[in-house]
Amino acid sequence: MFPVRREEELVVRHLPDETLIYDLKRNKAHCLNSAAGLVWRHCDGQTSLSQLAKMLREELDIPAGEQVARLALDRLQKAKLLQPVAVAAEGPRYSRREMAKLGGAAVAASLVTTILARPAYAQASCVAQPTCIGQGCACNPGDHCCPGFQCTGVGNFKTCR
């Protein structure tokens, strides 16, 4: 298996031990730790899983290189940071407990951290009202927004506006 990283519609920033990626298509920001960053950078369609594992062992001193590489590919795939053609890594999957036994738990625990970027309106200050939900305040569908406002938004970011 020779995974290929996605490159289009991404903003990438490299930090000394981490990689930050903003997905313009999905409005999600990802933080890759050193192991996931190294795997992602080398997903060029010419590097195999065993080569990635070797790099993790040699460059980051991770003994469970193959397991961590496999898990990293899985996490990157879920975060949509690999080309869709790169199928999930074959072979056994490891739980966090199993990774702990193999000595790679700390690295595996935070391979990829993701947030959904909030739309600007979700950052508005809430205008509190006594009898209804005021402008800019968080709401759920069916809640009673003040006259002239509706509870609208994307995903979990619904506000009266």
Next chain:
Amino acid sequence: MRKIDRLGWAAGLSGMAFGLRIGIRVNKPEVLDSLESCLPPTWEPTSAPIVERLYSVVAGGNAARPNVRFYHLLYGGSARLARTLVLEDVFAALESDLQLYVAEYARRRVFVHAGVVGWKGRAIILPGRTFSGKSTLVAALLRAGATYYSDEYAVFDAQGRVHPYARPLSLRTQGSVRPLRRRAEALGGRTGRRPLPVGLIALTGFRPHGRWRPRTLTPGRAVLELLTHTVSVRRQPDVAMTRLQRVAEQTRTVKGIRGEADEMAAALLERAEEK
């Protein structure tokens, strides 16, 4: 928009804030005086006839006939932003939208929803959502001797320094719907004027009897947390990431649950002094 233009406008004002030209027009001149408190900090009046964002305030009130009242209306461009019988609600909606517009579209600045104080020449940033207790914590820090910068936005420049966004603090009290507005000086603090480098970023959430035992975040995770509260993140993610990366690499970011604001203020000031 043409329909709104035809409503008949009696007075207006225009100004610049953070590089944006903004206009407000009203149908009753006496309403104009009340608008001053809604304007963002750094507002500079101009006489420019062309603006990027135009607000229209229609003051309703009682009609000539008994038992008839007209709604007060607020438009931002052609979109209706508020329709209410309480004029103060129009002002609150105007202030909220105006702040958000400036924060999203400001030129050369990145706005992060956060409280900010200055302490020994460096800024302490307290990112948080609305109703997360930012202003309460900022007020406690002012009482402990810190300098006021903002209870709403941390405004970052290209060097990663924080500029003041010093509107009066908006303090919510139990039993009162509308927040109390207090100037920093009324709380025993001073207002900062010059930009500061960042000394500490503290992400906190209030929990009754909570104990402040923070963990330090890596720079990457710190940027992620700041992006969560960045107003223009969807519009200019590359600019926001570059600025916030610079900030996070130069400073320490801690995260944890906090208890009462006064205890937390002392702990924060102590941590801000650590090298």
